[in-house]
Amino acid sequence: MNVRSPIAAAGLALTCACASPPPELPEPTMPAAADRAAADPRDGPERAAGIRATPGATLADRAHWFALLRWPEPCERAFDLTRGANDGGVEIHDLADGSAVALVRCAAGAYQPTSVVMHFRRERPEATATLLDLPYYRSPYGRRLVRAHATEITGETSWLADQQSLVLLSLSRQTADCGIWARYSLAGGEPRITHLAARLPCPEGADLPVESSGDAPPADWRMIAPD
Incomplete structure (x- = not known):
């Protein structure tokens, strides 16, 4: 009969407890982009002037700009559902007349994103922010051009700083071999191709x-x- 002493049994129990891995903690949840901004004591216009967002804007940058410009909620929800890493998906560009535009990504999309464009003045962003309605060409089934207007556009956007122009490359299918390319002037908040x-x-x-x-x-x- 194998009899263990109480001291030996206690030592064995302690060894097993130390060897057991700690229980896994649940993954932290990430709040919506609009709720992620850190506290900022500056007023809206001062904060807007201080944040010069670039293609490398963070989620905190996006939350600041969303609080100021208030682009459509469906766009923000789509971004939260499809975003990657810490990319804020917003660019701010100044125009020659003293106003500015925000290029805001919404859904990532299967092979190209959707975006909205906001026009505003930096000194009063909350009071002047306007969602632009852009002339827009689409290509149903990749067959023909159809002209329309849209506040949410589909395709890859880029900004030409020297020409103060927005470029939109809208692909007609996932193979990325056909589609529509358009260059916009946004002067005065009046978009035209x-x-x-x-x-x-x-x-x-x-x-x-x-x-x-x-x-x-x-x-x-x-x-x-x-x-």
């Missing part, structure tokens, strides 16, 4: 993905006079 190009209808078979430098449409795309 200044240059337009397209490759439509899409080819029957998949082609190589397009490459665009931003300031010019993809090679061999047909230039079109915007309506």
